[in-house]
Amino acid sequence: xxxxxxxxxxxxxxxxxxxxxxxxxxxxxxxxxxxxxxxxxxxxxxxxxxxxxxxxxxxxxxxxxxxxxxxxxxxxxxxxxxxxxxxxxxxxxxxxxxxxxxxxxxxxxxxxxxxxxxxxxxxxxxxxxxxxxxxxxxxxxxxxxxxxxxxxxxxxxxxxxxxxxxxxxxxxxxxxxxxxxxxxxxxxxxxxxxxxxxxxxxxxxxxxxxxxxxxxxxxxxxxxxxxxxxxxxxxxxxxxxxxxxxxxxxxxxxxxxxxxxxxxxxxxxxxxxxxxxxxxxxxxxxxxxxxxxxxxxxxxxxxxxxxxxxxxxxxxxxxxxxxxxxxxxxxxxxxxxxxxxxxxxxxxxxxxxxxxxxxxxxxxxxxxxxxxxxxxxxxxxxxxxxxxxxxxxxxx
Amino acid sequence: xxxxxxxxxxxxxxxxxxxxxxxxxxxxxxxxxxxxxxxxxxxxxxxxxxxxxxxxxxxxxxxxxxxxxxxxxxxxxxxxxxxxxxxxxxxxxxxxxxxxxxxxxxxxxxxxxxxxxxxxxxxxxxxxxxxxxxxxxxxxxxxxxxxxxxxxxxxxxxxxxxxxxxxxxxxxxxxxxxxxxxxxxxxxxxxxxxxxxxxxxxxxxxxxxxxxxxxxxxxxxxxxxxxxxxxxxxxxxxxxxxxxxxxxxxxxxxxxxxxxxxxxxxxxxxxxxxxxxxxxxxxxxxxxxxxxxxxxxxxxxxxxxxxxxxxxxxxxxxxxxxxxxxxxxxxxxxxxxxxxxxxxxxxxxxxxxxxxxxxxxxxxxxxxxxxxxxxxxxxxxxxxxxxxxxxxxxxx
Numbered sequence: 134x135x136x137x138x139x140x141x142x143x144x145x146x147x148x149x150x151x152x153x154x155x156x157x158x159x160x161x162x163x164x165x166x167x168x169x170x171x172x173x174x175x176x177x178x179x180x181x182x183x184x185x186x187x188x189x190x191x192x193x194x195x196x197x198x199x200x201x202x203x204x205x206x207x208x209x210x211x212x213x214x215x216x217x218x219x220x221x222x223x224x225x226x227x228x229x230x231x232x233x234x235x236x237x238x239x240x241x242x243x244x245x246x247x248x249x250x251x252x253x254x255x256x257x258x259x260x261x262x263x264x265x266x267x268x269x270x271x272x273x274x275x276x277x278x279x280x281x282x283x284x285x286x287x288x289x290x291x292x293x294x295x296x297x298x299x300x301x302x303x304x305x306x307x308x309x310x311x312x313x314x315x316x317x318x319x320x321x322x323x324x325x326x327x328x329x330x331x332x333x334x335x336x337x338x339x340x341x342x343x344x345x346x347x348x349x350x351x352x353x354x355x356x357x358x359x360x361x362x363x364x365x366x367x368x369x370x371x372x373x374x375x376x377x378x379x380x381x382x383x384x385x386x387x388x389x390x391x392x393x394x395x396x397x398x399x400x401x402x403x404x405x406x407x408x409x410x411x412x413x414x415x416x417x418x419x420x421x422x423x424x425x426x427x428x429x430x431x432x433x434x435x436x437x438x439x440x441x442x443x444x445x446x447x448x449x450x451x452x453x454x455x456x457x458x459x460x461x462x463x464x465x466x467x468x469x470x471x472x473x474x475x476x477x478x479x480x481x482x483x484x485x486x487x488x489x490x491x492x493x494x495x496x497x498x499x500x501x502x503x504x505x506x507x508x509x510x511x512x513x514x515x516x517x518x519x520x521x522x523x524x525x526x527x528x529x
Numbered sequence: 530x531x532x533x534x535x536x537x538x539x540x541x542x543x544x545x546x547x548x549x550x551x552x553x554x555x556x557x558x559x560x561x562x563x564x565x566x567x568x569x570x571x572x573x574x575x576x577x578x579x580x581x582x583x584x585x586x587x588x589x590x591x592x593x594x595x596x597x598x599x600x601x602x603x604x605x606x607x608x609x610x611x612x613x614x615x616x617x618x619x620x621x622x623x624x625x626x627x628x629x630x631x632x633x634x635x636x637x638x639x640x641x642x643x644x645x646x647x648x649x650x651x652x653x654x655x656x657x658x659x660x661x662x663x664x665x666x667x668x669x670x671x672x673x674x675x676x677x678x679x680x681x682x683x684x685x686x687x688x689x690x691x692x693x694x695x696x697x698x699x700x701x702x703x704x705x706x707x708x709x710x711x712x713x714x715x716x717x718x719x720x721x722x723x724x725x726x727x728x729x730x731x732x733x734x735x736x737x738x739x740x741x742x743x744x745x746x747x748x749x750x751x752x753x754x755x756x757x758x759x760x761x762x763x764x765x766x767x768x769x770x771x772x773x774x775x776x777x778x779x780x781x782x783x784x785x786x787x788x789x790x791x792x793x794x795x796x797x798x799x800x801x802x803x804x805x806x807x808x809x810x811x812x813x814x815x816x817x818x819x820x821x822x823x824x825x826x827x828x829x830x831x832x833x834x835x836x837x838x839x840x841x842x843x844x845x846x847x848x849x850x851x852x853x854x855x856x857x858x859x860x861x862x863x864x865x866x867x868x869x870x871x872x873x874x875x876x877x878x879x880x881x882x883x884x885x886x887x888x889x890x891x892x893x894x895x896x897x898x899x900x901x902x903x904x905x906x907x908x909x910x911x912x913x914x915x916x917x918x919x920x921x922x923x924x925x
Contacts, residue, residue, distance in 0.1 A: 134701070134737045135795055135802040139645050143805030179593040188818075192584050197575040201779045237633055237783065237812070244811030249535050267808075274809030305530070341530045383597045385817025387633065399531055406531040409539030412663075413670030415640030416633070420816045421781025422584075 142270060149173065152480075152489045159487060169516035171504035172489040174314065174466070176382040178440070178507075181433040184381055187426045200425070204418045206408060208235025208390070212428035216390055219431050224363040232395050234407050235419035237387035239350045239376035240267065241411075246346055246372050246391055247275040247306075248410030249403055255305040255341065261291055262497035263468060265314045265348070275410075277305065281497045288459055289318040289468075293327030300335045306344035306372075307332070311361060312351040315496045315503035316468040317461020319361050329368040342370035342398045349373060350389070353380040353434055355463035356441045369396040372403065377427050379464075382435055388423040440465050443506040443513055450517040454524050465507040468493070472527040474500045479527060486519035538666060545569065548876075548885045555883060565912035567900040568885040570710065570862070574836070574903075576778040577829040583822045596821070600814045602804060604631025604786070608824035612786055615827050620759040628791050630803050631815035633783040635746045635772035636663065637807075642742055642768050642787055643671040643702075644806030645799055651701040651737065657687055658893035659864060661710045661744070671806075673701065677893045684855055685714040685864075689723030696731045702740035702768075703728070707757060708747040711892045711899035712864040713857020715757050725764040738766035738794045745769060746785070749776035749830055751859040752837045765792040768799065773823050775860075778831055784819040836861050839902040839909055846913040850920050861903040864889065868923040870896045875923060882915035 152172040160168045191200055207213065213230035220228050236242040247258065251272075258272040261282045272279045282299050285292045296307070309328070311320040320328075328345070336342045347364040352375070355361055364371045376389035393404045418424075447467055448460055457470040469490075471479040476492040476499055483490055483502075493501030506513060548568040556564045587596055603609065609626035616624050632638040643654065647668075654668040657678045668675045678695050681688045692703070705724070707716040716724075724741070732738045743760040748771070751757055760767045772785035789800045814820075843863055844856055853866040865886075867875040872888040872895055879886055879898075889897030902909060 134646070134648060134651055134740075135799045136645055136648050136806065139802040139805035139809065140798055141805060142808050143801035143803065175594075175598055177594065180597060185588050185593060188588050189585055192581050192588075197581060198571075198573065198778065200781075201576055202571055202781045204781055237816075240811040240813045242811075244809075249532055250530070252530060252532050255530060270809055271811060274811075344530075382594065385596075385598045385600055385814060387813065387816050402536055403531045405539035406535040407539065409535035409537060410532065412538050413535065413640075413666055414810050415636040415638075415667060415670075417636045417783065418781060420633075420783050420819065422818075423816065 148495060149491055152491065155484060156489050163487065166515065167487045168489070169487050169512055169519065170489045171506065171508065172491055174505045174507065176379055176384060176435070176507055178382055178436045180382040181430065181435065183433055184383070184426060184430050187429045188422065191422060191425055201421055204421050204424060206411065206418055208233065208419055209424050209428065212424045215428045215431060220392060224366060226363070226365050227395055228392060229395065232393045232400065232404055234391040234404065234411065235424055236389050236391055237416060237419055238378060238389045239348060239374055240271070241387070241416055242374035242376065242389050242391045243346070243348060244271050244275060244414060245407055245411045245416065246374055247272055247277060248414060249406035250305050250344055250346070250372070251275050251277045252305060255303050257301060257303040257305060259299055259304060259307040260497070261307070261309065263289065263313070263315050263493060263501065264308070264497050265310060266495045268308055284498055289313065289316045290321060290324040291328055293331045296328060297331045297335065300332070300343060302339040304343050306346050308346045308348055309364065310348045312355060312463025314351065314464055315466045316459060317464045317466045318459055319355060319359055319462040322362060325362045325364070325367045332368060336370065345371040347371055347373045350376040350379050351464040354437065354440060354465060356437065356444060357462065359462040361463065365394040365396065369394060370398055380435060381427065381430060381433060383423070386420065386423045388419055388427055440507065443508070443510060446510065447504065447506045447513045450513065451520060454517070454521045455528065456524060465505055467504040467506060468498070468501050469504060471500055471502055472524060476500055476502050482526070483523055486523050488516060488519055488523065544891060545887055548887065551880060552885050559883065562911065563883045564885070565883050565908055565915065566885045567902065567904065568887055570901045570903065572775055572778040572780060572831070572903055573905070574778055574832045577826065577831065579829055580777055580779070580822060580826050583825045584818065587818060587821055597817055600817050600820060602807065602814055604629065604815055605820050605824065608820045611824045611827060616788065620762060622759070622761050623791055624788060625791065628789045628796065628800055630787040630800065630807065631820055632785050632787055633812060633815055634774060634785045635744060635770050636667070637783070637812055638770035638772065638785050638787045639742070639744060640667050640671060640810060641803055641807045641812065642770055643668055643673060644810060645802035646701050646740055646742070646768070647671050647673045648701060651699050653697060653699040653701060655695055655700060655703040656893070657703070657705065659685065659709070659711050659889060659897065660704070660893050661706060662891045664704055680894055685709065685712045686717060686720040687724055689727045692724060693727045693731065696728070696739060698735040700739050702742050704742045704744055705760065706744045708751060708859025710747065710860055711862045712855060713860045713862045714855055715751060715755055715858040718758060721758045721760070721763045728764060732766065741767040743767055743769045746772040746775050747860040750833065750836060750861060752833065752840060753858065755858040757859065761790040761792065765790060766794055776831055777823065777826060777829060779819070782816065782819045784815055784823055836903065839904070839906060842906065843900065843902045843909045846909070847916060850913070850917045851924065852920060861901055863900040863902060864897050865900060867896055867898055868920060872896055872898050878922070879919055882919050884912060884915055884919065
């Protein structure tokens with residue numbers, strides 16, 4: 134006697150996990166320099182040194198009962214104020230601490246936000262392909278039906294007309310993820326304006342707001358001066374889910390936040406529903422020490438230079454070989470079109486060359502593979518020859 | 530458009546929260562020494578110094594990408610092994626790392642375990658009064674119906690016959706909490722044997738195991754050499770939910786674990802269901818730094834002496850005045866019978882004396898009030914006179 138759905142979710146071997154295990158085995162057999170593991174999205178640059186200093190400093194100087202004690206459920210008031218102030222400073226918005234809810238990372242931010250927005254009347258969540266596979270798990274876990282807007286444009290920008298058709302009276306929200314995992318694409322100004330226009334008109338038509346849930350763990354990871362539009366400045370009915378996992382290289386510490394746009398319809402009620410959903414899911418408060426650490430460090434950026442060098446090398450290298458791929462403006466992923474179009478077969482065959490890449494099917498985009506380039510520079514350099522051989526084989 | 534249930538959960542003003550706010554206001558008006566706040570269950574002793582040293586040490590010596598990186602979903606393998614080994618050493622059990630799942634505290638352990646055990650066929654969760662109020666929220670959040678076994682014995686031990694009657698074919702699990710919040714009572718050997726006997730016979734009769742979920746955040750907080758029975762040694766179909774919040778005074782850090790009894794029916798499947806439920810709820814992994822810290826510090830105990838002195842003073846003081854109360858063997862709570870029996874009125878009137886206590890109704894036990902004695906010794910000392918005046922008033 135156990136919950137069958139939970140059992141299935143727990144026992145499905147993750148493709149990425151299997152690749153990782155295979156990589157370890159292969160490294161033991163052939164040597165680590167013969168394995169080119171592009172499967173994992175784990176930051177490869179360390180946190181800024183100020184983060185380590187902040188941890189040491191809080192531990193050395195704070196009263197321990199307070200430092201490690203419960204904060205209020207939405208988070209320490211001063212930390213929430215710091216978050217709100219920083220958002221306002223950067224984006225000209227009008228957040229206050231009362232609209233910020235600190236979470237155990239972006240995944241918690243998403244399940245909590247979904248728990249707050251999915252209703253019996255509007256129980257449909259739309260994700261835009263290619264999308265992060267856990268969106269489906271999170272949405273269905275909160276009782277929603279999960280719908281995918283397929284890829285329609287080669288550059289992965291959203292076609293407003295297609296979105297218009299996809300939205301129904303039962304749509305509670307659409308999840309946007311920019312910079313995108315798995316494509317690295319940043320939605321441009323025209324795209325966001327189109328999305329806002331369509332959702333605005335559909336909300337009016339259906340008599341209730343259709344929310345945007347903006348999942349932004351990669352916001353700070355952008356290259357070449359590209360601007361990532363801030364959704365509250367395009368569309369009022371939105372909730373931002375943020376994480377410090379990538380921006381401060383703290384993925385294991387589980388620290389992020391939900392920011393409910395104060396301009397949203399029912400903003401106060403949504404914030405209370407966020408509190409209630411967090412409570413029901415067992416999130417008592419976000420980890421206290423890390424709340425204080427991000428409160429102090431939220432202006433810091435990761436070492437983008439390493440990621441940018443990697444991007445140049447892998448994007449340049451692969452496209453010179455002949456691979457087709459949208460040049461990513463952010464995150465640390467490359468979403469490559471598979472010559473011949475069979476992503477499962479390509480990923481399987483790539484293993485013979487020591488190359489580990491994730492098939493696109495799980496991201497709602499068969500025919501592609503995802504490469505995470507948060508790896509050592511030399512791993513990329515040494516992978517280009519095997520990538521060329523693989524290409525030659527599949528191009529036949 | 531927002532989820533109404535979540536909104537209600539988020540907007541109910543917690544009684545404890547309101548008392549806390551009142552206390553702050555009163556302290557500002559009359560002085561902090563005129564407020565006797567027994568409402569909050571926040572540990573008042575600091576973590577053992579080794580905990581602070583462990584944090585500083587990990588930060589100073591570990592490779593930061595690994596220290597703050599994702600662990601595997603169930604937790605770092607070495608930490609899980611350390612937890613399993615320590616359980617086995619203390620209780621003569623046979624846990625392995627494969628049955629330990631690290632969590633963001635006990636609340637997460639409970640929601641995840643409920644998500645794994647509640648099924649469409651067996652969707653009933655039983656709690657034993659007096660019980661921690663969030664059990665209801667957690668159970669209902671996982672789709673269960675919540676049933677309370679009322680108080681039948683003055684000493685708060687469980688009457689096996691009453692439990693026998695309460696269990697139905699739809700019962701998935703019963704939650705036990707010993708040492709108990711709010712009563713401080715530790716279930717004795719006879720009680721646990723009775724519970725095991727009844728559940729064993731009912732499981733057989735109904736053709737499926739009825740699980741015990743053992744919620745053990747207060748396990749290490751016991752006084753006078755009392756032994757807290759380890760449920761897996763009484764009953765095989767059980768899951769233990771543990772937290773380091775109280776034992777290491779780290780409630781804000783959200784670190785604990787689920788331990789699935791390897792002897793349970795379907796133990797492997799339940800563990801996978803735990804993994805799946807955690808995934809669906811958005812728990813990617815427990816906070817990484819704190820996993821390593823508790824892995825190193827799990828043999829440490831809190832400063833029990835302070836709590837024990839408080840217990841003596843408050844239990845002795847109140848019973849000498851005339852209050853009726855079971856002498857608590859553990860935790861840091863006292864569950865006092867209200868003279869006259871109206872707990873709401875008593876709690877309200879107590880505020881006039883600067884005394885903050887929580888009415889028992891929320892714990893499934895009207896007619897009682899809960900006192901948390903994790904406060905300064907002098908707070909208790911100075912509260913005894915007002916407590917006597919209050920008693921005189923209600924005894925009339």
